[in-house]
Amino acid sequence: MKSPFHGFRFPAAVISCAVRWYHRFNLSLRDIEELLPERGVSVTYETIRNWCDRFGAQFMRRAKAWRGKPGSTWHLDEVFVKLRGEPYVLWRAVDEHGAELDVLQQKRRDTAAAKRFFSNVLRSHPVPTKIVTNQLHSYPAAKAEMPELAGVKHVFVKASARVNNRAENSHQPTRRRERQMQGFRDPRRTQAFLSRFGPIRQHFALPRHRMNAACHRAQLKARLHAWYEWAGVQLFSVN
Template sequence: MMLRGEPYVLWRAVDEHGVELDILLQKRRDTAAAERFFRRVLRSCPAPRTIVTDQLRSYPAAKSRIPELANVKHVFVKAAARVNNRAENSHQPTRERERRLRGFLDPKRTQAFLSSFGPIRQHFALKRHLLRASLYRKQLAQRFEAWHRFTELAQNPSTV
């Protein structure tokens, strides 16, 4: 990802169901950056059973520095073009959003936006191919209703 002509790396943690757990924007893709991302994910989620990453060597080095990940299985996937895996496809919503906004400019604003955009998108992203049309409409209506209740409470905290 390019911000003001400088390259940035988008780090994502995705669970086995495709739900985005965390996202982090960093300048580097080295061992310290991988360790920083692993620690950030572990603050909000329990230690996983398996970590699936591409073949970058900084992942095992960072994993060895974190005691909570000592017994976690590490699987490497081939990260290449046209590979159909969850790690590669998880960037698609961000890329689409970046195109609509004609690119992000400020790294801090980008991090703030992506951190809040991920959970909101997950709330409305139903697995449509697994649902009948009537059930899909019903669940989407329920999610919009929950969203309206939440945003109403956020705008009027005195009504709680």
């Protein structure tokens, strides 16, 4: 098969590196534009934006497939974000290990929106054994209308109980990125970016506090090898 990077001015190693930086670190497109000349690459931030738009979804799908089967418990939560001053609701689902399952941006927080979010997650993940949500009434109302979720246990928690921290904490990287980008703007581009951002960031964001230095280096090296293998690039030696 022809490489998806075929015909581009720069090789896959450069493009995949720029895409990884943008989704893993709190860097703007212009920050990456300034970093690349140190590696002999002179491109505009618009070119980097094009690379991220074109190849980000491909790497996101690979990252999701690489982590294997998700957990059987869903933690769901929603948070408000503003796009050009207009409020939107960002729905997010993670499993019991904190791996992001899906994210969906919608205008409303009602039953129809919750049902749409459930359907969106079920399209790419098996039916869970348990879901954990806050006390928003839209969740049980939407669940009752979906036959595939009829036998799924539903646990309600209060925000103050901190039982749903898996979902609540998963919003923090998005909040940090929102501040760094000085707010989100276009709804379509925001949805596309956040769909890619979570899985790619989590592919490299290892639980450093739960592993020693040697284990962390080995895990990071394995994930870097996987990333460049997806791009068809042989990774340099990492000690």
